[in-house]
Amino acid sequence: MNKILFHDTTLRDGEQTPGIAFSLSDKIKITNILYQIGLDIIEVGFPAASENEKNNIKKISKLFKKKNTILCAFSRAKESDIEIAYESLKEAKKSRIQVVAPSSNIHLKYSINTTKKQLIKNLRQSICKARGFFEDIQFTAQDAPRAEKKFLKELIDVAIDSGATTISLPDTTGFCSFEEYSMLISEIKDYIKKFKKVFISAHCHNDLGLATANTIAAINSGARQVECTINGLGERAGNAPLEEVLAILDLKYKNLLKKNIRLKKLAEANVLLEKITGIKIHNNKPVFGKNVFTHASGMHQKAVIENKNSFEILKAEKFGLSGGKISIGKLSGKAGIKKILNDLKVSLSGKQIESLTKEVKKYSLREKELSNSKLKQIIKKIK
Numbered sequence: 335m336n337k338i339l340f341h342d343t344t345l346r347d348g349e350q351t352p353g354i355a356f357s358l359s360d361k362i363k364i365t366n367i368l369y370q371i372g373l374d375i376i377e378v379g380f381p382a383a384s385e386n387e388k389n390n391i392k393k394i395s396k397l398f399k400k401k402n403t404i405l406c407a408f409s410r411a412k413e414s415d416i417e418i419a420y421e422s423l424k425e426a427k428k429s430r431i432q433v434v435a436p437s438s439n440i441h442l443k444y445s446i447n448t449t450k451k452q453l454i455k456n457l458r459q460s461i462c463k464a465r466g467f468f469e470d471i472q473f474t475a476q477d478a479p480r481a482e483k484k485f486l487k488e489l490i491d492v493a494i495d496s497g498a499t500t501i502s503l504p505d506t507t508g509f510c511s512f513e514e515y516s517m518l519i520s521e522i523k524d525y526i527k528k529f530k531k532v533f534i535s536a537h538c539h540n541d542l543g544l545a546t547a548n549t550i551a552a553i554n555s556g557a558r559q560v561e562c563t564i565n566g567l568g569e570r571a572g573n574a575p576l577e578e579v580l581a582i583l584d585l586k587y588k589n590l591l592k593k594n595i596r597l598k599k600l601a602e603a604n605v606l607l608e609k610i611t612g613i614k615i616h617n618n619k620p621v622f623g624k625n626v627f628t629h630a631s632g633m634h635q636k637a638v639i640e641n642k643n644s645f646e647i648l649k650a651e652k653f654g655l656s657g658g659k660i661s662i663g664k665l666s667g668k669a670g671i672k673k674i675l676n677d678l679k680v681s682l683s684g685k686q687i688e689s690l691t692k693e694v695k696k697y698s699l700r701e702k703e704l705s706n707s708k709l710k711q712i713i714k715k716i717k
């Protein structure tokens with residue numbers, strides 16, 4: 335069974351989150367944690383964007399002199415971008431260039447204002463040029479789902495003919511339903527089957543809340559590579575969160591997941607990215623959300639205390655997190671309160687626990703969720 339290749343774009347698409355600019359030290363820390371997770375490809379940035387970006391990527395490349403992780407640089411279909419990408423990546427042991435060109439009419443006109451004929455020419459020239467520098471070339475057909483199929487296929491033909499071996503079909507605008515994205519992946523997969531060693535990559539945005547679902551749909555339709563970011567960072571509504579895609583693969587499609595992936599490192603990556611970006615993910619966001627492994631209802635609490643699997647489908651510890659947490663509030667019952675007392679190493683009589691439960695219900699009408707220190711105050715009162 336072919337395992338899924340993970341391409342992380344936290345440092346490139348993730349940096350396109352409004353309000354984010356990574357320093358060199360941020361980039362090194364992020365690259366390092368992505369490397370520790372064991373991802374196949376780390377997209378380190380867009381070296382032609384500025385002298386500073388180019389130099390930063392160069393410094394990261396030096397750190398990957400002896401590492402097998404592929405470092406990838408973003409490039410437009412411009413020969414000068416390719417040269418700069420080579421300059422910045424040449425010290426890395428393994429490198430890849432990602433040549434990106436718009437494929438939809440609307441992006442052709444408003445993103446680069448060029449003709450189809452000119453774009454085909456630029457794409458051919460730039461990938462041919464890239465072949466002189468890189469063994470590993472990805473062509474990314476920006477806004478592929480909204481492109482005319484005939485033109486999209488023409489671009490793919492030129493890209494493969496010139497030397498690309500990975501074809502990325504990004505849903506750049508987060509436009510696709512999962513049926514639409516599945517159909518696109520299947521159709522292009524079928525179209526390129528004559529080329530034995532060419533892979534399809536999925537890159538999904540979350541404008542309709544479908545980035546993760548579409549990424550999984552793409553895998554099921556034959557994509558071999560997926561592009562994700564930590565915490566779902568990225569343009570607008572963000573990209574498919576790496577942690578969600580990994581959690582789904584681990585739970586449902588384990589045979590597609592490489593054995594060297596260290597899920598346990600994910601929690602560290604979440605904390606690092608929240609710290610660097612100042613963007614905390616929402617409490618109910620899958621995997622990393624503060625509430626994901628916390629239980630509020632008394633009935634749930636009772637069940638989870640006895641067996642976490644009753645209400646937790648993911649094993650928190652696998653991701654470096656802890657599960658089975660109890661939130662004390664209006665809905666808590668005796669089981670939850672006993673558990674917290676146990677954690678706080680406080681022992682109370684059955685009668686005291688009953689009055690504490692009553693007090694907690696009363697207090698939580700005002701305070702919603704009771705902190706441990708508040709709980710201690712109430713315990714003092716009833717003792």
Ligand SMILES: [Mn+2]
Pocket residue numbers: 347504506537539568569
């Ligand atoms: Mn993108």
